[in-house]
Amino acid sequence: MMNGSIAAVRDAIDTLDLDNVCSLVQKCLDEGLTPEEIIEHGIGQGLDIVGKKFETGEYFLADLIMAGEVVKEAMPILKRRMNPGLASKRxxxxxxxxxxxxxxxxxxxxxxxxxxxxxxxxxxxxxxxxxxxxxxxxxxxxxxxxxxxxxxxxxxxxxxxxxxxxxxxxxxxxxxxxxxxxxxxxxxxxxxxxxxxxxxxxxxxxxxxxxxxx
Ligand code: B12
Structure with missing residues (x-):
């Protein structure tokens, strides 16, 4: 079953409740979820739904742009938790x-x-x-x-x-x-x-x- 906080990230993007996305992402991290999990199941799925709603005419291009911008803002929060340079260069x-x-x-x-x-x-x-x-x-x-x-x-x-x-x-x-x-x-x-x-x-x-x- 999907974690409730990840589902909240997905739903906030889906419903364009965009002011809350960054704090919900932070909450997921505080609960010990990995950036990868949050990206794949929260942000990715949320944007997918926004895309589908754009396709069916429920959302407009401006909505798509806003969702994209908010996700961009959330990325540095996730990036800080990733560990570049730890592994040897591949x-x-x-x-x-x-x-x-x-x-x-x-x-x-x-x-x-x-x-x-x-x-x-x-x-x-x-x-x-x-x-x-x-x-x-x-x-x-x-x-x-x-x-x-x-x-x-x-x-x-x-x-x-x-x-x-x-x-x-x-x-x-x-x-x-x-x-x-x-x-x-x-x-x-x-x-x-x-x-x-x-x-x-x-x-x-x-x-x-x-x-x-x-
Ligand atoms: C956000 C978004 C935008 C934003 C982009 C903001 C930004 N800074 O990137 C804005 C508003 C600018 C935009 C513009 C447009 N968009 Co747009 N957009 C989207 C939306 C909703 C989400 C895309 C997204 O970021 N998804 C989240 C990320 C995480 O997913 P992802 O990109 O798929 O990436 C994942 C995987 O695919 C994979 N992956 C990605 N890249 C790579 C590379 C490698 C090597 C590998 C292995 C894996 C991999 O890993 C990622 C994480 O797992 C999609 C809907 C959708 N379902 O995709 C439409 C969508 C892609 N857009 C669409 C359209 C039509 C447009 C516009 C033409 C709209 C218009 N009429 O002007 C313009 C295009 C302008 C242009 N020349 O590019 C259509 C495309 C239809 C088609 N099949 O051609 C879609 C599918 C919406 C729809 N259903 O109609 N869009």
């Missing part, structure tokens, strides 16, 4: 939301979880072109790339990154992992990427697999 991951797409919350969560688990994260931000991702892979020597995509109209941007890596002669060296609401295993195969992860915890597991194989 490798460098380049993270970006693909060209044409400005959703960043999921990408930021993936970034926090990776850096809390020993990865050096180079976050290029949102709406990032394939060429700047591959230029960064070249200049940093990073071999792990995480792409976030939430808009189904922009998934072609994933293929552009795969193609840019090929054109740069780096396709065999880099591992391109995709995630975000509109992605799937099938899309991963279609775009020629290396792996698909549904959650930020999956992202960690997948990158761990690749960094061990390297």
């Amino acid at each position: 490798g460098t991951v380049i993270l970006a939301t693909v060209a044409g797409d400005i959703h960043e919350i999921g990408k930021n969560i993936v970034g926090m979880i990776l850096s809390a688990n020993g990865y050096e994260v180079v976050d290029l931000g949102v709406d990032v072109s394939a060429s700047s991702i591959i230029d960064t892979a070249r200049s940093t020597g990073a071999r792990l790339i995480g792409l976030s995509a939430l808009l189904s109209t922009m998934v072609h941007s994933i293929r552009e990154v795969v193609e840019a890596s090929r054109a740069a002669g780096l396709r065999e060296q880099v591992r391109i992992v995709i995630g975000g609401a509109c992605t799937s295993q099938a899309l991963c195969a279609e775009m020629g990427a290396d792996a698909y992860g549904e959650t930020a915890i999956d992202a960690l597991r997948i990158f761990n697999g690749f960094s061990q194989a390297a």
Whole structure:
């Protein structure tokens, strides 16, 4: 059964009771819940419901924006509880939301979880072109790339990154992992990427697999 305080975070986001989100997140931490649990079951599920209500016309774009902003405010509270630098460095991951797409919350969560688990994260931000991702892979020597995509109209941007890596002669060296609401295993195969992860915890597991194989 879901913890009551996590459910309260989810419900506060769902009902747009946004003034209370940060204090509810703090309450979860005080009760000993981990940032990962709060993110996955509280914040993630709450935003999912807001997204669905936006889809059915119950909520407006302004609601979506507000929910996104409040979650951004809550992130530093969670970040303070994560422990970057404790683990030994496992490798460098380049993270970006693909060209044409400005959703960043999921990408930021993936970034926090990776850096809390020993990865050096180079976050290029949102709406990032394939060429700047591959230029960064070249200049940093990073071999792990995480792409976030939430808009189904922009998934072609994933293929552009795969193609840019090929054109740069780096396709065999880099591992391109995709995630975000509109992605799937099938899309991963279609775009020629290396792996698909549904959650930020999956992202960690997948990158761990690749960094061990390297
Ligand atoms: C918040 C939000 C926004 C905010 C973003 C704020 C911000 N700073 O990021 C704002 C208001 C700006 C926004 C704008 C738009 N949005 Co919007 N948005 C959302 C919403 C409600 C939540 C997204 C979110 O943050 N979820 C929470 C995070 C934690 O989840 P996540 O991103 O999926 O990430 C998790 C996993 O997917 C995974 N993951 C994420 N990235 C990666 C990467 C890797 C490598 C891996 C392994 C895993 C992984 O880990 C995360 C944690 O577990 C979704 C609804 C939904 N159900 O997704 C719509 C949604 C994505 N938006 C949508 C739309 C249409 C838009 C707009 C086009 C609206 C408009 N008409 O203008 C614009 C897009 C502008 C643009 N060019 O990008 C649609 C997309 C439909 C589609 N399939 O294409 C959705 C699905 C809403 C809907 N149901 O219609 N949006």
